[in-house]
C-alpha cells in the first residue's frame with residue numbers, strides 16, 4: 001500500500017471559526033493568521049493505492065463552485081486536484097473509489113467537472129463513490145447553520161450516475177481501510193482509519209483539521225455538536241497514542257502528519273512526519 005497527500009489548493013478561514021472559544025492570544029501562537037485574522041489552510045486529500053484499488057479520499061474545492069461564493073474563501077496557491085494527481089503519476093480514469101468524508105464544499109467540489117455544455121460530469125468516471133447515508137441526507141436537506149457549506153449544485157448531481165454508495169454504519173472499504181462514522185463536526189462524518197503495514201494511520205479530516213486543533217477543546221466553531229466532537233477527538237487521540245499511530249491532517253498548511261503523546265498538560269505533537277515517509 002502506498003499513501004499520498006493530494007494537495008488541491010489553499011483557502012482562508014477566520015481564526016475564530018478555526019478555534020472556537022479559544023482566545024486569539026492562545027491560538028495565534030499555534031497557527032499563523034494574517035492582519036484580517038484569517039488562517040490560510042490547505043486541502044490535502046488522500047490517495048491510497050492498495051495495488052488493486054486507487055482510493056481518493058475527498059476531492060477538494062474543484063472548479064464548479066461560484067466565484068461569488070469563493071470571494072469570501074480567498075482561494076490561493078497553485079495546487080489543483082488534477083495537477084497533483086498528474087504529478088503523482090495517476091490519471092483520473094485509474095481512480096477506483098472516491099470516498100467523501102463529508103459533503104462540505106471544500107471536500108466534495110472536485111468530484112464533478114462541467115462538460116462543454118456546462119453540465120456536470122464525473123471527474124473520475126470509473127470510480128465508485130462512497131459517503132455516509134446520514135451525511136447524504138443531512139447535506140441535501142441542510143440545516144440553517146450549515147446550509148452555506150452545502151452548495152446543492154456540487155452535491156445533488158453526484159447521485160445522477162448510479163455510482164454513489166451510501167453507508168449507514170462504520171464500514172471496511174478494504175480489509176485495511178475502515179471508514180468510521182462520526183457526528184460531532186457534522187452528522188455522518190467518515191474518518192478513515194488505515195492499517196498501513198501494521199501501523200495505524202488516521203486521516204482526521206475535519207475532526208482534527210490542523211495540528212493546532214489537537215487539544216480536545218480546541219474545536220472549530222463549525223462543529224455542530226461540540227461535546228460529541230470533543231468525545232470523538234479524545235477517543236481517537238487515546239487510540240493513536242496507545243498504538244503509536246499517526247494522524248494525517250487535511251487542512252494544516254505546514255504539517256502533513258504527526259505522532260502524538262499524552263503529557264501532564266494533555267495531548268501534544270510528539271513528532272512531525274511527511275506522508276511520503278510513512
Ligand SMILES: [Zn+2]
Nearest residue numbers: 102104185206
Ligand atoms: Zn467540514
